[in-house]
Amino acid sequence: MKIDASKPLEYSTEENSNKIFGFWVFLGAEIPLFATLFTVYFVMVNRFASGPSASELFKIGPVLIETFLLLSSSFTIGLAIHAMRHGYKKAMMVFMAITLLMGLGFIGIEIDEFFTYVHEGATLQTSGFLSSLFVLLGTHGAHVSFGFLWGAGIMIQLWRHGITPATANKAFIFSLFWHFLDVVWIFIFSFVYLKGLM
């Protein structure tokens, strides 16, 4: 492994920079994935059959908390990477832990929201609108949940091996993923919830 000291640790080997580039390409695939889900949602949004419509269903409170949690966690993962660049392992771990906890909070609220909907009789099976809503939110939520497990795995590796080219690379790629989820959420917040509440 040739380490190039002039580059940040996460880019310092050829393998590392290939991985980061590869992850960007992968995010390139996530864009059509979510774009398709959004398209399906927009096609379906007024097809609520005998079920509730968006404005009858959405409540702004929990969504604002979700938004707050996810946006702040995008900030703290940035701080974690910043700490990593300076070699502060402890600070990095703390910021990652905060990030993941906020992610967990987000998932908790989302699950609660789903339960409320189902309780109100708005299920996946009720209408085209609800099917597309659940699948769009669910796909994003599944990404966050997966990110939680992934981030936790990286924390264990950081704790065991410290900040090395390999762990730094993984943490950096994870941060890209987390930021991406944030961007997707901003779209969900604006075009699903805010628009739906209008």
Place this chain on the structure above:
Amino acid sequence: MDLDKFKVHGEPLIYGAMVSIALATIGILVGLTYFKKWGYLWREWLTTVDHKKIGVMYILAALLMLFRGGVDAMMMRLQTAAPEMKFLDAQHYNEVFTTHGLIMILFMAMPFIIGLMNVIIPLQIGARDVAFPRLNAVSFWLFFMGAMLLNISFVIGGSPDAGWSAYFPLASLEFSPTVGNNYYSLALQISGIGTLITGVNFIVTILKMRAPGMKLMKMPMFTWSVLITNVIIVFAFPVLTVALALMMFDRLFGSQFFTMANGGMDMLWANLFWVWGHPEVYIVILPAFGIYSEIIATFSKKNLYGYTSMVFSMLIISLLSFLVWAHHFYTMGQGAMVNSFFSITTMAIAVPTGVKIFNWLFTLRKGRITFTTPMLYTLAFIPIFTIGGVTGVMLAMASADYQYHNTMFLVAHFHYVLIPGAVFAVIAGFHYWFPKVFGFRLNERLGKHSFWWIVISFNVTFFPLFFLGLMGMTRRTYTYSEESGFGPLNMLSFVGAVGLAIGFLLLVYNIYWSTRYMPRDTTSDPWDGRTLEWATHSPMPVYNFAIVPTVQTRDALWSAKQDNIPLYDDKKITKIHMPSNTGKPFILGVIFFILGFSLVFSLWIPAILSGIGVIVMLAFMSFDRDHGYYISAEEVIATEKKLKRGETV
């Protein structure tokens, strides 16, 4: 649990298939045990991360699937060979044309191309490996397990029967109540994820791992075509992923995406399917253009004419391929404006394609042409593909399409595009690159025999279908009456299909014969090639190139041979880093298979367990700290010496 769901209530044919699958499986297991080959299989193949071996496995699987899809084709042609045939019943016919289309496109043409690209691309760009060798193995095993999942459907539970395009509401639980279309959504999903990973892997490989000096505009044409193809994969496959997931939700969990009530929308499926489906056609055809370009240049002993326009035409085709999807359903009520738009974009594709055809013709002009088998396929491709293209433009005219939509005319058209555009290409590429991988050529005489059988029979099979279509014979009809007058042409087509089968069997016989009797090739450059893959030994060592070559021009090897400039300095051998083998991708594939199978039959407990298994495997792979191994310089030098003496390593 409802055991009845697993049973296929069928006819003797299906029971025959069951028995032969069981016998073949037992035979393989017994054979492996008897010859003590389990260890070899595991060490050398199931755990390999070597791009060449992965490529070979892709090609083997694709050849198998060619025969599976081919048998389906023969059964269909036999069933329609004469009026009122009683060979297959309607349900069985439905299953056969569905799996034929699926297998041919997704499990034959595409993997064959991915196989060739696995073997050749790293060599052609002078790289030691692909960017992510382990991920590459994951891709292969996901594809393979997806293919197997679809293949067992005939004997366990029943195959999909709503056509390869699986239009709703036909493919919904209501109208297709068997598990067949569950198989469809899960088998395609699993192998599709594999394909997407391949796309990411090869984009990185080609953009980041080229030999020093190989600028983008110096890349060989096959590499260009593969790069563009993989970009299409990365943008198109996520759409399929979503479509299949929604289909699965509709069928397994009762959601309302494509239903006819409760706000569902069946046309949404048609749109999603073809937003992926049309680019998919180009995923199998663009690499073919790359293969033909290499072959034409090599066997005309000329530089490819119009290199830059070749690249740009492929880029334009790839963009347009995303803008034409609705030409698949002009008749489904989307209005004149929409139809006109898609009609025009579709016809526009003919322009860059025409540019390519002319470039190939200009390359041939005044070339010193040798008529090898790969070259013959290439030469046959040009006129046949042109017929496919011209009839495509006929279909692209929305108003005219109302006349022959979903008739045999369409069936003839797409076979005229896909068979020369994908099948001939992979066969040509197979003959062309075979000596690179195995160190000997395929027999030319047998190759040409099989070529003539295939090309002539192809036209006998499919040309009559244009007329049958214009006479009004619809696609996917399983039988027809005497009075319709469709009998004679269908019989002719059946005769052609038999000829095709003979041609393909000759191809396989050629592989067998050549393996036994062809002399080993000592030059490692049997065709007097132009690109870097011919600069290393055949068969190549694991590390591909002892020293990474430096590229100065397009067709780097050719100019090196012409001007006597060395591609690398022989003295500079150093240790080489290699990734180590791993069984995890294979195990991951098996878990995905179990997951898919459980979901097909709604077996929730095994489904949840294997879902957890997938996560656990991914964690295992992430915690892996195996950074591969080094081959020492002495070892490399010793290997190189042996290879130069013509020994195998």
